Structures are given as C-alpha cells and as structure tokens.
Amino acid sequence: MGKATRENSSPAPFAAEKLRTAGLRPTRQRMELAAHLFCGDDRHVTAESLHDEVARAGIKVSLATVYNTLHQFTAAGLLRQVVVDAVRGYFDTNTGDHQHFFLEDEGTLIDIPGEAIQVAGVPAAPAGMAVDRVDVVVRVKRT
Amino acid sequence: MGKATRENSSPAPFAAEKLRTAGLRPTRQRMELAAHLFCGDDRHVTAESLHDEVARAGIKVSLATVYNTLHQFTAAGLLRQVVVDAVRGYFDTNTGDHQHFFLEDEGTLIDIPGEAIQVAGVPAAPAGMAVDRVDVVVRVKRT
DNA sequence: TATCTTCTTTAGAATTATTCTAAAAAATGT
DNA sequence: ACATTTTTTAGAATAATTCTAAAGAAGATA
Ligand SMILES: [Mn+2]
Ligand SMILES: [Mn+2]
Ligand SMILES: [Zn+2]
Ligand SMILES: [Zn+2]
Numbered sequence: 001m002g003k004a005t006r007e008n009s010s011p012a013p014f015a016a017e018k019l020r021t022a023g024l025r026p027t028r029q030r031m032e033l034a035a036h037l038f039c040g041d042d043r044h045v046t047a048e049s050l051h052d053e054v055a056r057a058g059i060k061v062s063l064a065t066v067y068n069t070l071h072q073f074t075a076a077g078l079l080r081q082v083v084v085d086a087v088r089g090y091f092d093t094n095t096g097d098h099q100h101f102f103l104e105d106e107g108t109l110i111d112i113p114g115e116a117i118q119v120a121g122v123p124a125a126p127a128g129m130a131v132d133r134v135d136v137v138v139r140v141k142r143t
Numbered sequence: 144m145g146k147a148t149r150e151n152s153s154p155a156p157f158a159a160e161k162l163r164t165a166g167l168r169p170t171r172q173r174m175e176l177a178a179h180l181f182c183g184d185d186r187h188v189t190a191e192s193l194h195d196e197v198a199r200a201g202i203k204v205s206l207a208t209v210y211n212t213l214h215q216f217t218a219a220g221l222l223r224q225v226v227v228d229a230v231r232g233y234f235d236t237n238t239g240d241h242q243h244f245f246l247e248d249e250g251t252l253i254d255i256p257g258e259a260i261q262v263a264g265v266p267a268a269p270a271g272m273a274v275d276r277v278d279v280v281v282r283v284k285r286t
Numbered sequence: 287t288a289t290c291t292t293c294t295t296t297a298g299a300a301t302t303a304t305t306c307t308a309a310a311a312a313a314t315g316t
Numbered sequence: 317a318c319a320t321t322t323t324t325t326a327g328a329a330t331a332a333t334t335c336t337a338a339a340g341a342a343g344a345t346a
Binding site: 025026027028046047048063064067087088089 | 302303304305306312313314
C-alpha cells in the first residue's frame, strides 16, 4: 500500500493540478499557499496577511517564500496585483475583469463586478502608447 | 482687464500668499518649493524628483523638509496624493476633479480632465461607508 | 531692539515593505 | 541511487518614508 497521507485529503489534488498547469513544482509550501488562496471564495491578501494566516494554521513557510510564490502565481496568471495603498501591496485571486471598493480605514478590498461598472470617455492613449488596463478604485470611509 | 494670475505674477508674493492662507509660515524652504510647484502648469512630483529639481536649481532643502512640506501642502488642500505605483508616491498640484494616464514604462502621470471621463454603475457603498472618491487609472505601455 | 515663544528645519537614525544572496533542502529524471 | 535542476530560507541588503531631537528661524511683545 502507498502511505496513507491523511493530512492532504481534499485540497491537495486541486492545488497540485493548478501548480502543474502553471509549470510549477508542487512543493509543500506552494501546495499549502495554493490551498489557502484558491480553495474557497476569491480573496485579497498581502504577503504579510497570508504569511500570518498560514502560520496560524501551523504551517511553516518563510516570508521570502510567500513573496516568491505570490509573484510566481501572478506571473502564471493565477493572481493579479492591486495597487491601492502606498504602504502595502495586495494580491487578488480574482483575475477576471472587475474593480474595487477600498475601505481606507480597514485596508480591505471588496470586488465590484466588471459588468456593473462602465468607464466612458477615456481619451486616446498618448502617441506610441496602448492601454494596458483601466483600474477603478472607489475609496470609501466610515461614516 | 489685467487681473493677476498665477502665470504672470512674480513667484514670491504669490507663494507667500498661498502659504499664509494655508496657515503656514512663509519660510525660505516652503517659498522655494511652492514656487517650483505652483508657478507654472499643473504637475506631478515625487519627493525625490522635487528634491532633485530644487537641488539642481542651487537651492538647499533637506529631503525630510520636502516630505514635511508635501504633506503639509496636502493637508492644506494645495496638493493631492495619487497612488499608482507600489514603489513611489506621487503628489499632484491639480486638486480638482480629474483622472490619470499612468505610463508604466516611464513612471509618468498625465491628467485626464474630469469632464472627459464618466464612471457609471458604481454600486452603493458597503453599510456604514460613504464614497470618499473614485479614482480611475488608465495604465498605458509603449507599443 | 532685545527677549520670549512657537514653529520649522535637518542630519542622521529608525522603520517597514520588499528584494537579494547564497547555501541547504527538496523535487525530478534516469 | 545519482545527477541535475528547482526551491526554500535565514539573514543581509535596499529603498521609500518617517521619526528624533537639537539647532535655527519666524512672529509677537515691549
Ligand atoms: Mn504586504
Ligand atoms: Mn512607498
Ligand atoms: Zn478583486
Ligand atoms: Zn493629475
């Protein structure tokens, strides 16, 4: 019999699949980070928040590896980066067309479906330039 | 009739006026930074770029004072901050309603008039939150 | 003017998010 | 197993920004 690895029952095959498709070796660290990122609803994390989260789950991954992994997942198209705050960088598991509310008091992001928002009247890009993307950030504060 | 404007009045009295109105003492450093920021067309600067610029003009101001001054000007409503890049913060002399092109290759900002762009379909803010502002960043790259 | 008080400036240290280095560890192919 | 390649990681390094605290400048008062 193969060794029964009870710890990695449900999320494992799913995460391993994602990693292999992305051309990344399914290491323990990547599997665990992928499980936290992709086995649930879409979410927004910072390197620090994800590192804290896996640490609280008793998983030992260095912060450098969290940074490396977030960037590799981004390069593989599994994540996108969101720039809303000067002091911390966010990564988003929702890579589809959508925009964000940013709760300035909490530092929280909330998705706005891409179909909901329309941006009209964007002038032609400057000469020699092409539009890469249009980001909308709706900054909200506690009333 | 010859009404004094920002472009044709001499920098010093204009800058001193702005500072006094903002409740800030017109020190040499503030006057010089204000002259560079406000006596010409609207512009986008980083602390470093403004510090380099005044240094090249032979003016001696510490980087700490540039940061202090940019924040004081922002608090006084003379500048606004623009978050487009994770590695550097931008300050904008145009405090009116407008949006931006961000040239990712160069790190340059270009204004888009507020009347030009319309954002429709923004959902209601989350409970207990009010919209502070809606920022649109059109990220462009060299073709 | 001289004096008093309140800001302001500044050098340098500290902070913080992130990246880099380079050596050990793990994964994969044969 | 062995060889090759990739990955992880501790700790050092980087870079934007902020902080500290002491010296300097500005405004008020007489
Ligand atoms: Mn972070
Ligand atoms: Mn920054
Ligand atoms: Zn999102
Ligand atoms: Zn602008």
